[in-house]
Amino acid sequence: MERTEALNQVHPWAWWCWAIGIGIAVSGTTNPLLLALVATAMIAVVMLRRSAAPWARSVRAYLLLSLFVIGMRVFFQIVLGGGRGETVLFALPEIPLPAWAAGIQLGGTVTAEALTATLYDALRLAVMLLCIGAANALANPRQALRSVPAALYEASVAVVIALSVAPQLIESVQRVRRARRLRGASSTSLKALATVAMPVLADAIERSMSLAAGMEARGFARTRGLPTRGTLPLMLVSSMAATIGVFLLLSTSWWQPALGLLVAGVTVAGFGLRAAGRRLRVTTYRPQPWRGRDTLVAATGVLAAVLVLGLGWLDPTTLSPALAAILDPAALAPTTDPLAWPQLTLPMFVVIGLVLAPVPLTRARKVAQTASTRNDTRVRSLRPQVERPKVPAWR
Amino acid sequence: MDGRARVPVAVVAAALIGLVAFSWPLFLRPESGMSATQAPIMFALVLPTVLAVVLSEIAGGRMDARSLAMLGVLAAVGTILRPLSAGTAGFELVFFLMILAGRVFGAGFGFALGAITLFTSALITSGVGPWLPYQMLAAGMVGLFAGLLPRAGGRAEILLLAAYGMVSAFAYGWVMDFSFWPFGIGEDTQISFDPALGPLENLHRFVLYNIATSMGWNLGRALTNAVVIALLGVPLLRLLRRSARQARFAPASSAQPLAE
Numbered sequence: 001m002e003r004t005e006a007l008n009q010v011h012p013w014a015w016w017c018w019a020i021g022i023g024i025a026v027s028g029t030t031n032p033l034l035l036a037l038v039a040t041a042m043i044a045v046v047m048l049r050r051s052a053a054p055w056a057r058s059v060r061a062y063l064l065l066s067l068f069v070i071g072m073r074v075f076f077q078i079v080l081g082g083g084r085g086e087t088v089l090f091a092l093p094e095i096p097l098p099a100w101a102a103g104i105q106l107g108g109t110v111t112a113e114a115l116t117a118t119l120y121d122a123l124r125l126a127v128m129l130l131c132i133g134a135a136n137a138l139a140n141p142r143q144a145l146r147s148v149p150a151a152l153y154e155a156s157v158a159v160v161i162a163l164s165v166a167p168q169l170i171e172s173v174q175r176v177r178r179a180r181r182l183r184g185a186s187s188t189s190l191k192a193l194a195t196v197a198m199p200v201l202a203d204a205i206e207r208s209m210s211l212a213a214g215m216e217a218r219g220f221a222r223t224r225g226l227p228t229r230g231t232l233p234l235m236l237v238s239s240m241a242a243t244i245g246v247f248l249l250l251s252t253s254w255w256q257p258a259l260g261l262l263v264a265g266v267t268v269a270g271f272g273l274r275a276a277g278r279r280l281r282v283t284t285y286r287p288q289p290w291r292g293r294d295t296l297v298a299a300t301g302v303l304a305a306v307l308v309l310g311l312g313w314l315d316p317t318t319l320s321p322a323l324a325a326i327l328d329p330a331a332l333a334p335t336t337d338p339l340a341w342p343q344l345t346l347p348m349f350v351v352i353g354l355v356l357a358p359v360p361l362t363r364a365r366k367v368a369q370t371a372s373t374r375n376d377t378r379v380r381s382l383r384p385q386v387e388r389p390k391v392p393a394w395r
Numbered sequence: 396m397d398g399r400a401r402v403p404v405a406v407v408a409a410a411l412i413g414l415v416a417f418s419w420p421l422f423l424r425p426e427s428g429m430s431a432t433q434a435p436i437m438f439a440l441v442l443p444t445v446l447a448v449v450l451s452e453i454a455g456g457r458m459d460a461r462s463l464a465m466l467g468v469l470a471a472v473g474t475i476l477r478p479l480s481a482g483t484a485g486f487e488l489v490f491f492l493m494i495l496a497g498r499v500f501g502a503g504f505g506f507a508l509g510a511i512t513l514f515t516s517a518l519i520t521s522g523v524g525p526w527l528p529y530q531m532l533a534a535g536m537v538g539l540f541a542g543l544l545p546r547a548g549g550r551a552e553i554l555l556l557a558a559y560g561m562v563s564a565f566a567y568g569w570v571m572d573f574s575f576w577p578f579g580i581g582e583d584t585q586i587s588f589d590p591a592l593g594p595l596e597n598l599h600r601f602v603l604y605n606i607a608t609s610m611g612w613n614l615g616r617a618l619t620n621a622v623v624i625a626l627l628g629v630p631l632l633r634l635l636r637r638s639a640r641q642a643r644f645a646p647a648s649s650a651q652p653l654a655e
Contacts, residue, residue: 273448
């Protein structure tokens with residue numbers, strides 16, 4: 001009996017859809033309690049469901065970036081903030097500025113109201129960054145590149161070449177530097193940059209020539225040629241329409257036609273890309289199937305976004321008092337002037353549940369068992385996994 | 396549509412859409428109900444579509460295996476250079492290669508190289524985020540305009556490319572800062588974006604913000620570009636031109652590159 005984890009990988013685009021949905025949901029609230037809970041839930045999902053691959057460690061970089069964003073925001077608020085609110089925490093000396101910077105005042109009083117508003121907003125941005133980080137850690141980028149539309153086939157080939165050649169280039173730099181040192185050259189001057197860079201670049205270009213020869217010898221790019229007239233105008237017009245949709249969304253208050261234009265534009269452009277891909281008769285080697293579970297994972301993200309944004313658009317005065325007390329749309333954006341303790345409401349717990357949903361959705365199928373892995377063709381494609389992660393005692 | 400006109404048309408459309416996306420602080424109005432942190436994210440959802448259309452048009456069907464391999468390997472070089480250089484006061488080595496390659500292989504290649512370099516280096520350094528489509532578009536434009544520079548030879552060409560390196564470094568820094576202005580600083584300091592103020596007052600605030608935060612970075616990036624192009628320009632152009640002759644990038648039957 002052998003466990004086959006990789007067979008049950010969630011589709012990378014399902015993870016992206018889930019994370020982006022949560023990110024959109026987060027963008028609709030400044031409630032720090034909800035934001036902190038979403039962040040905790042997000043990190044829990046990453047910790048429980050990430051693989052052993054190198055990209056799975058990227059969430060720490062995003063955490064640091066989030067902390068940096070919060071720090072920078074708070075710094076600028078203290079140094080350059082306007083003095084809103086009454087609760088003065090402390091006062092900095094004011095520094096006069098020249099005439100061309102008129103209207104700007106450095107230093108001054110720092111109030112609790114302004115600082116809290118900044119913290120709430122920075123926290124929202126930090127959690128949005130964390131969502132992107134979670135998608136990075138959970139989704140396999142190589143698998144994601146393999147499931148792009150066929151029209152982007154060449155571009156994704158270039159990306160794959162770049163990703164696989166990059167480590168070889170580092171080795172090439174080391175070789176050139178070793179050769180220089182053997183010849184007794186010191187590597188400190190600016191001139192040394194050129195004497196290292198040029199051989200490495202020449203080596204890289206040489207490599208691309210032999211790679212191209214190898215690709216052509218294996219018949220790369222011999223199967224294309226079906227004409228696709230009409231797809232380019234279609235794709236350009238639809239992406240223009242999507243842009244105009246965003247423009248209207250940002251500059252006017254007609255959000256319904258703007259949103260319609262945006263959705264229609266993106267959808268039609270997607271279909272155009274599909275049609276343009278037909279000129280390439282390429283097949284995917286062992287494509288990753290999109291299963292029902294992937295739809296569920298993606299749907300939880302979309303549902304969270306719809307829930308929070310829909311709640312934000314509700315007008316509490318039109319609801320019955322009992323319903324308004326349960327839903328309480330105002331709790332999504334707690335007031336900071338005057339300061340008030342933020343409240344958690346029932347819909348927020350639903351959002352947390354949706355963030356955590358991939359944990360039960362993926363655990364049931366995580367360990368699949370086959371009678372004989374020797375005969376299972378899909379198992380042969382799996383990487384050998386030397387060390388099994390032990391099931392922690394607290395689970 | 397004529398096969399020869401397709402790439403320029405796609406690139407011009409991408410430039411127009413990019414112009415709208417980068418200049419959103421000029422037209423965001425308070426009555427729309429969108430906050431300034433949501434605005435760039437809205438465009439971050441549309442720009443990948445535009446980039447996909449343009450990249451599929453440039454790379455798909457127009458590039459043979461040799462130019463594709465060249466694109467991938469040069470993008471790998473940029474991918475290595477970016478984490479080596481980023482973070483030290485604007486000392487950024489990622490742009491000079493796009494400029495030189497765009498000059499040699501044409502504007503379409505320059506655009507694809509800029510966009511793909513930024514994409515792969517974001518994958519490696521975990522820099523994927525709402526800013527990535529903007530970075531890809533802006534870097535693509537750096538490579539694109541390098542391919543559209545006027546003819547020059549010898550020392551004049553190096554001078555031209557170094558000057559372009561400085562100008563493009565500032566332009567890249569400004570458009571990126573402009574579109575992600577509310578991200579870095581928030582919405583209620585005195586040099587923040589405020590939708591109620593109108594375009595001119597916001598531009599004034601942006602200039603102050605830029606001087607306060609990223610002027611040094613842009614200057615460092617511009618100087619790095621100019622110095623590296625002056626140092627490596629001559630041998631690198633020779634190397635790329637030789638391989639371009641070997642690789643025959645534009646066979647007579649298919650589309651010519653945008654420049655030359």
